[in-house]
Amino acid sequence: MSFALGVLPAALLLLGFPIFLVLLTAVSVALTFFMNVPLAALHQNVYGGIDAFPLLAVPFFIYAGELMGRGSVAARLGEVMQAGIGGARGSLGLTTVGTATIFGAISGVSAAAVATIGKLMLAPMRKGGYPDQFSAGLITAVGAIDIIIPPSIPMIVYGAVAQESVPRLYAAGVLPGLLIAGLLACYVVWFARRHGIGGSQPFELPRFARALARGFWALGAPVIILGGIYGGVFSPTEAAAVACVYAAVVTRLIYRELSLKDILAAAQSTVFFTAQILIIVACASAFAWLLTVNQVPSAIVAWIQSLQLSQISVLVAINVLLLAVGCVLDPLSAILLLTPLLVPVIKALGVDPIHFGIIMTVNLAIGLFHPPLGINIFVAQTVLKLPVTTIYRGIIPFVALYLVALALITYVPEISLWGVRLFLAKS
Amino acid sequence: MGKAVYGIVDWLMQAITRLLTGLLVFAVLLTFANVVARYLFSTSIPAADEIEIYAMIWMTFLGAAVVTRRDNHLRMDVLLTALPWRARYVLQLVEQVILAGVTGFAVVPSARYVAGTYALGIRSDGGQIPIWIPHGALLLGLGLIALLALLRVIALALHPEEARPAGVPAQGAVA
Numbered sequence: 001m002s003f004a005l006g007v008l009p010a011a012l013l014l015l016g017f018p019i020f021l022v023l024l025t026a027v028s029v030a031l032t033f034f035m036n037v038p039l040a041a042l043h044q045n046v047y048g049g050i051d052a053f054p055l056l057a058v059p060f061f062i063y064a065g066e067l068m069g070r071g072s073v074a075a076r077l078g079e080v081m082q083a084g085i086g087g088a089r090g091s092l093g094l095t096t097v098g099t100a101t102i103f104g105a106i107s108g109v110s111a112a113a114v115a116t117i118g119k120l121m122l123a124p125m126r127k128g129g130y131p132d133q134f135s136a137g138l139i140t141a142v143g144a145i146d147i148i149i150p151p152s153i154p155m156i157v158y159g160a161v162a163q164e165s166v167p168r169l170y171a172a173g174v175l176p177g178l179l180i181a182g183l184l185a186c187y188v189v190w191f192a193r194r195h196g197i198g199g200s201q202p203f204e205l206p207r208f209a210r211a212l213a214r215g216f217w218a219l220g221a222p223v224i225i226l227g228g229i230y231g232g233v234f235s236p237t238e239a240a241a242v243a244c245v246y247a248a249v250v251t252r253l254i255y256r257e258l259s260l261k262d263i264l265a266a267a268q269s270t271v272f273f274t275a276q277i278l279i280i281v282a283c284a285s286a287f288a289w290l291l292t293v294n295q296v297p298s299a300i301v302a303w304i305q306s307l308q309l310s311q312i313s314v315l316v317a318i319n320v321l322l323l324a325v326g327c328v329l330d331p332l333s334a335i336l337l338l339t340p341l342l343v344p345v346i347k348a349l350g351v352d353p354i355h356f357g358i359i360m361t362v363n364l365a366i367g368l369f370h371p372p373l374g375i376n377i378f379v380a381q382t383v384l385k386l387p388v389t390t391i392y393r394g395i396i397p398f399v400a401l402y403l404v405a406l407a408l409i410t411y412v413p414e415i416s417l418w419g420v421r422l423f424l425a426k427s
Numbered sequence: 428m429g430k431a432v433y434g435i436v437d438w439l440m441q442a443i444t445r446l447l448t449g450l451l452v453f454a455v456l457l458t459f460a461n462v463v464a465r466y467l468f469s470t471s472i473p474a475a476d477e478i479e480i481y482a483m484i485w486m487t488f489l490g491a492a493v494v495t496r497r498d499n500h501l502r503m504d505v506l507l508t509a510l511p512w513r514a515r516y517v518l519q520l521v522e523q524v525i526l527a528g529v530t531g532f533a534v535v536p537s538a539r540y541v542a543g544t545y546a547l548g549i550r551s552d553g554g555q556i557p558i559w560i561p562h563g564a565l566l567l568g569l570g571l572i573a574l575l576a577l578l579r580v581i582a583l584a585l586h587p588e589e590a591r592p593a594g595v596p597a598q599g600a601v602a
Contacts (some may be wrong), residue, residue, distance in 0.1 A: 042537075044540070267451050
């Protein structure tokens with residue numbers, strides 16, 4: 001059985017086979033050669049993996065992000081941020097961080113944020129005196145905030161696999177996301193001071209009011225999504241659907257930027273993204289069932305307990321594992337493969353699974369831009385048209401900042417759990 | 428011959444893509460309408476949740492067939508892109524053979540399950556929808572993937588130059 005559950009999937013994964021095929025092959029081999037279970041279990045578990053209402057939020061949030069990303073929503077958010085920050089030192093860098101953070105509250109797709117913010121901010125930052133290396137590093141790194149600030153697609157998938165509440169995960173993600181944005185902002189200001197980079201136009205109330213008026217509808221999206229969820233008005237799935245309709249109305253009827261054809265094109269690319277993700281969710285569900293009936297998670301828990309390690313040392317080991325995995329595997333696949341194994345371990349150690357969901361998301365967010373293979377590096381390379389070595393060099397300080405944030409988030413659970421109490425006090 | 432077959436396949440994939448795009452828009456509007464109905468009319472659309480989930484299931488399994496045709500599934504391709512051309516070619520051939528074999532194998536219990544639910548006339552709790560309809564998406568999706576993989580095996584065997592070039596990672600949903 002260890003062949004079907006360990007050796008075979010590991011080998012196929014390393015050989016670059018599609019992840020859903022790796023999982024489906026492992027389950028098929030186990031059922032055929034090592035278990036006495038009717039083959040109908042294969043169909044039932046693959047199908048059952050996505051027969052869940054909360055997962056509908058995945059395509060809906062992707063669609064809302066696609067629609068918002070195709071129009072000028074990010075540009076308008078950027079204008080509001082820039083006008084609000086005014087002439088403070090490092091204002092353009094701060095605008096980049098702020099815009100990415102607010103954009104993160106609309107879209108849960110990190111690569112889209114890097115592409116959108118990159119197109120928007122590189123030229124002004126260059127004009128403002130920022131070296132390309134710094135700008136590229138900042139733009140590539142800020143995108144990772146988008147999967148930590150709700151709505152977050154990885155958190156929906158973690159919630160489905162770990163059977164945890166998505167609204168609680170979303171509430172837990174707010175402060176860690178803001179903590180990372182704050183650390184990045186501090187570094188931007190320090191860098192600007194050190195290199196004598198000034199601010200842009202000073203704050204002027206009329207300019208800020210104009211930007212606010214232009215960005216009013218764009219700013220409405222995060223208010224509807226987060227306000228709707230935490231106000232108890234919608235479930236995350238419903239909030240996602242409302243966000244889609246809102247995005248379509250704003251970009252089509254108010255801003256008049258997208259045609260009906262564009263709206264359908266966004267839906268089409270959402271369908272492809274959805275199929276890419278949910279086919280893995282379906283097969284991972286069958287694989288997780290296989291692990292459970294063969295008592296693999298409980299064996300791992302027993303083994304770790306026998307080592308008599310402290311909670312902190314296990315979390316250090318898990319962080320190292322997740323960082324390594326995040327460098328070679330996308331966050332959703334990593335969550336689907338590792339959650340069934342790790343959640344029983346951390347529960348046995350007394351770690352809150354909501355807190356762990358945030359630890360996992362932050363770890364895998366770092367993998368999105370960690371050299372040499374973070375996908376956001378290649379997105380940035382395409383959009384910014386800069387040599388990959390420039391991006392690599394620019395990213396290093398930001399990786400260090402994210403690691404500081406990760407350490408704080410891991411060892412101070414209150415950073416995550418305080419948000420749950422604050423936003424979901426009634427539940 | 429090959430071109431004609433792929434012409435039909437691509438026509439089919441395009442038709443499926445259009446159908447699934449329509450299903451997504453429909454699911455969004457249905458969810459939205461359900462929220463509006465709840466707050467404005469204190470009622471809800473019967474079986475809306477069920478229909479939306481079934482739409483997502485169709486999007487997933489039939490969409491996976493389209494993604495297979497586009498050779499765009501998520502994978503960890505660090506090692507694959509570093510390999511010399513011949514090794515990559517052999518691996519791709521092996522991958523497609525396994526893909527055809529495993530999905531073809533999974534079609535069998537799936538077909539039995541769907542046939543069973545059809546024969547028994549089992550319906551969903553909320554909307555009384557025959558459950559062979561959503562379950563059929565898995566059967567159809569796996570069947571199409573098996574067929575596409577088989578075609579790819581033939582194409583790769585006859586035209587090795589069609590092997591995926593190095594440095595072409597699967598794009599898309601990396602969140």
